[in-house]
Amino acid sequence: MTRRHGYALPAAITAIVAVVVLVSAAIYASTGSDDGRPRATVADGPAPHNSAAPASAGIWVGAWTAAPAGGEPGTEATGLAGRSLRNVIHTSVGGTSARITLSNLYGQQALTLTHATLALADSPDSAAARPGTMRRLTFNGAPTVVVPPGRQTVSDAVRLTVPRGADLLVTTYSPLPSGPVTYHPRARQISYAARGDRAEDPTASAYTERTPYWRYVTALDVMSNESDGTVVAFGDSLTDGLTSTVGADRRWTDVLAERLRTAVAAGRDVPRYSVVNEGISGNRVLTxxxxxxxxxxxxxxxxxxxxxxxxxxKAVVIDLGVNDILHAPEPTTAPQIVAGLRRLVAQAHARGLRVVGATLMPFGGHYGDSPAREAIRQSVNAQIRAGRVYDAYADFDAALRDPYAPRRLRPAYDSGDHLHPSDAGYRRMAEAFDLTLLKGAARASL
Known part of the structure; x- marks a missing residue:
């Protein structure tokens, strides 16, 4: 991927930008901290003139997310000033209106966005927009927003028919240096960049740079009558889909969303939930x-x-603990991991959320494998199966292990590194997930 630290702006343009920034300072109030606390949006108050209130009944649900994971290497000095960044994202549910969240969590100075758009992709993995779907985004009615370092902003809603299982294009343009670009590094999806302000360009001709990252964008919400709420998949690289096919949407969470849609359409008694993915590769419970x-x-x-x-x-699925065993800076015990997982469950229960956990899958043959680490994995799984951690559990270990060598993944489900699944393995994870586990309330205590 080619990176560019920006370029000198003509004096006239610099002056114009300076005025824009001064005007945009008032928009600071529209930004929120990256803890995700509610912010004012079109759904919460009067709609700006160029915005659009929802066109039909429904509720706001999550259609896509990506957890901000760090600052993009090579962008520390100037960010990606003078570039249009076109992110390709994939929806788990459809709707009639949409809004996005943009994050400057890892920025070291204010991020000035003077142009942002949302559109349907003309075809899968394409930087071209479907004709007639390009929407300019506003923030509290203004086309420009300044996002302070360490914070995020949510756009106003725009009317756009968003199909379920569709690719969308989220494009941002910043003319000024901003420091490190907040990104999600292992997207398993190719996105694009172009020089200059091409945010509203529906063609792909200028988008010659390709990147395996999602930049700035961390969430897409839709106004939907297809869903009664959101289930969050919270995990590490196994949830991030690290070894799944790029651009094919074959993470286990993608398959789970597909299974929920199919089951609801067939009239099965399962929750009508969208699915969003909050996996970060390498993530640990404790460190x-x-x-x-x-x-x-x-x-x-x-x-x-x-x-x-x-x-x-409405519910959360947690698949975490393997990295605490394999990659912790000091030895981590099974009781420490279980205690950390139970603290997550307690936080969820305090908000009335149901929590489904996953057993830890085998890693025999991986370079970090050892008898001591295998013993920790087995101990954590024993606590999960005994009902001492989660409200319910999905037994990913039993679903993917080799019956002839249970410390290892079944060969057909192994990507080759003996830790991460193949596409078939990710599909098996989703197929092993009992959709009815998402029903019901949180248990009073564990």
Whole structure:
């Protein structure tokens, strides 16, 4: 991927931008911290003149998310000033209106966005917009927004018929340096960039740069009558879909969303939920990454931001613990991991959320495997199966392990590194998930 630190702006343009920034300073009030606390949107108050209130009955639900994981390497000095960043995202549910969340969590100075758009992709994995679907985004009625470092902003709603299982294009343009670009590094999806302000360009001709990252955008909500709420999948690389086919949407969460839609259409008694993915590769229950704010923050530190404050969340599926066993800076015991997982459950229960957990899948043959680490995995799984951690559990271990070598993944489900599943393995994870586990209330205590 080619990176460019920006270019010199002509004096006249610089002056115009300076005026825009001064005007935009008033918009600071529209931004919220990246803990995801509610912000004012069109749904909460009068609609700006160029915005659009929902066209039909429904509720706001999450259609897509990506957890901010760090600052993009190579952008520390100037960000990606002078670039249009076109993110390709994939919806789990359809709706009649949409809004996006943009994050400057890892920025070291204000992020000035002078142009942002939303459109349906003309075809899968394409930077071209479907004719007639390009929408200019506003923020409290203004086309420009300034996002302070460490904070986020939510756009006003726009009317747009968003199909379920569709690719959308979220494009942002910033003319000024902003420091590190907040990104999600292992998107398993190709997005695009172009020089200059091409945010409203419906063609793909200028978008010659390709990137495996999602930049700035962290959520898409839709006004939907297809869903009664959101289920959040919260995990590490196994949820992030690290080894799934790029651009094919074959993470286990993609398949779970597909299964829920099919089951509802068939009249089965399962929840009508959208599914959003809050996996971060390398994530641990107990330990933060480096930096301030921490890159790849621990599950305990990001749970409020990435789960509790997602839009209309009803349930959470947690698949975490393997990295605490394999990659912790010091030996981590099974009781420590279980205690951390139970703290996550307690936070969810305090908000009335049902919690489904997953057993830890085998990693025999992986370079980090050892008898001591296998014993920790087995101990954590025993607590999960005994009902001492979650409200209910999905037994991913039993579904993917090799029956002839249970410390290993079944060969057909192994990507080759003996830790991450193949596409078939990710599908098996979703197929092993009993959809009725998402029903019911949180247990009073564990």
């Amino acid at each position: 933060d990454g480096r930096g301030r704010p921490a890159e790849n923050p621990s599950a305990l530190n990001r749970f409020g931001r990435d789960v509790l404050n997602r839009t209309d969340v």
